[in-house]
Amino acid sequence: MPIDIRPVSDDEFIDFARVDFAAFGGKVDDRVLDSHRPVFEADRSLAAFEGDRLVGTAGSFSFEVTLPGLASVPAAAVSYVGVLPTHRRRGVLSALMRCQLDDVRRRGEPLAVLTASEAGIYGRFGYGPATYTAEYELRRREARLGDDARAEGVELVEGGAVPGLVAGAYESYRRAQVGEVSRTEGWWRTSVEAIQPWADQDGSRFFVVHRRGGEVDGYASYRFRDEWTDSMPDAQLTVSDLWATNPQAEAALVSYLLSIDLVAKVKLEGRPVEDPLRWRLVDGRQLRTRRVADHLWCRPVDAAAALAARRYRAEGELCLEIRDELCPWNEGHLVVEGGPDGASCRYEKSCPADLALGPAELGSVLLGGVRPSSLARAGRLAELRPGALARADLMLGSDPAPWCGTEF
Numbered sequence: 001m002p003i004d005i006r007p008v009s010d011d012e013f014i015d016f017a018r019v020d021f022a023a024f025g026g027k028v029d030d031r032v033l034d035s036h037r038p039v040f041e042a043d044r045s046l047a048a049f050e051g052d053r054l055v056g057t058a059g060s061f062s063f064e065v066t067l068p069g070l071a072s073v074p075a076a077a078v079s080y081v082g083v084l085p086t087h088r089r090r091g092v093l094s095a096l097m098r099c100q101l102d103d104v105r106r107r108g109e110p111l112a113v114l115t116a117s118e119a120g121i122y123g124r125f126g127y128g129p130a131t132y133t134a135e136y137e138l139r140r141r142e143a144r145l146g147d148d149a150r151a152e153g154v155e156l157v158e159g160g161a162v163p164g165l166v167a168g169a170y171e172s173y174r175r176a177q178v179g180e181v182s183r184t185e186g187w188w189r190t191s192v193e194a195i196q197p198w199a200d201q202d203g204s205r206f207f208v209v210h211r212r213g214g215e216v217d218g219y220a221s222y223r224f225r226d227e228w229t230d231s232m233p234d235a236q237l238t239v240s241d242l243w244a245t246n247p248q249a250e251a252a253l254v255s256y257l258l259s260i261d262l263v264a265k266v267k268l269e270g271r272p273v274e275d276p277l278r279w280r281l282v283d284g285r286q287l288r289t290r291r292v293a294d295h296l297w298c299r300p301v302d303a304a305a306a307l308a309a310r311r312y313r314a315e316g317e318l319c320l321e322i323r324d325e326l327c328p329w330n331e332g333h334l335v336v337e338g339g340p341d342g343a344s345c346r347y348e349k350s351c352p353a354d355l356a357l358g359p360a361e362l363g364s365v366l367l368g369g370v371r372p373s374s375l376a377r378a379g380r381l382a383e384l385r386p387g388a389l390a391r392a393d394l395m396l397g398s399d400p401a402p403w404c405g406t407e408f
């Protein structure tokens with residue numbers, strides 16, 4: 001039977017979410033699904049139907065991404081990607097991805113971004129990993145902070161109050177953090193209010209803000225899992241979101257998170273690979289790295305617009321030969337002229353190309369955290385003129401490294 005693809009309406013959300021949860025192996029009741037509704041943007045959804053049976057889903061959120069130079073561009077934040085186990089490897093995802101890229105282009109959004117369940121899925125659709133994330137563990141009683149940061153100005157708040165309290169501060173924070181995405185009001189509500197089917201195993205959730213002069217300038221959310229061993233407290237704290245607009249607020253939040261009685265182990269999820277926390281500790285090895293993995297994948301949908309929107313670490317010019325079967329409008333010799341103050345892009349057939357690359361490689365280097373020379377060494381990108389790679393490394397790199405701490 002042929003597969004038809006169309007957006008679903010708000011009324012069809014439960015069916016849509018049920019298929020997506022089922023694709024991830026979750027069977028949950030409608031109340032749980034309904035609690036995930038606030039983040040849903042029906043007009044950005046795509047569902048694959050076999051007859052009137054919904055068998056696959058894809059959707060996106062209307063986010064922005066902060067680029068090197070701190071310009072911010074609209075991006076489709078792709079999510080809800082799933083195909084029922086009964087309908088896999090028949091091209092359903094491929095059809096959804098094609099429709100979605102055309103839709104993103106129609107919307108005039110230069111980028112699509114996502115976080116991947118498996119790293120082997122999205123390269124073929126032109127997505128490349130652009131930021132990396134780390135997970136750490138600390139034994140709380142052995143982790144001493146070296147500075148005189150104290151947990152002052154930290155306040156426990158109710159989940160329902162979080163979106164209203166922190167959205168403004170978060171927006172300032174993310175506009176100053178290359179690689180970070182904006183969070184819609186719906187994202188905030190779902191993040192703090194949605195019923196998570198696995199909540200009981202992970203413990204109770206808490207939310208804290210940091211204030212300076214009455215204004216919120218930092219935030220953390222964590223789960224507390226109660227545990228006792230040989231009559232002694234052995235609880236685990238799992239921190240899943242932690243950011244601040246300034247280092248003092250971040251220090252105060254970290255100091256608080258490491259000061260909670262009854263906790264033996266603190267797990268930090270979704271942190272930067274170069275976490276300043278390592279340098280705050282008297283003994284940096286206490287920050288044990290448990291996992292480093294790709295996080296934000298980036299797909300240039302309008303390559304010229306994306307490259308013109310960012311800034312470059314050094315003045316220069318690069319001619320990129322882009323091959324892009326899925327988004328053929330990106331193909332050609334694209335000349336990028338840029339520097340720290342601005343950039344422009346134009347297609348010029350006669351310009352001799354410096355580098356040849358595909359959309360996934362362009363997506364990886366776009367935020368400045370992956371060096372073109374690393375991709376060239378792996379045969380993923382070709383240097384066509386001597387010296388071009390070194391120039392590309394210099395121009396495209398970002399200091400500090402891009403980081404995205406948002407789950408979506």
Ligand SMILES: CC(C)(COP(=O)(O)OP(=O)(O)OC[C@H]1O[C@@H](n2cnc3c(N)ncnc32)[C@H](O)[C@@H]1OP(=O)(O)O)[C@@H](O)C(=O)NCCC(=O)NCCS
Binds near residue numbers: 095116
């Ligand atoms: C990942 C998933 C959406 C793929 O859907 P699908 O309809 O089977 O994909 P398609 O049939 O369109 O496959 C397209 C190509 O991707 C490949 N592919 C699909 N899933 C893959 C995976 N998990 N890992 C590696 N390659 C994969 C296929 O082999 C095919 O390759 P080909 O073009 O060389 O033949 C589906 O397996 C699924 O729902 N998985 C569980 C939920 C999940 O992980 N979702 C992704 C969230 S980020």
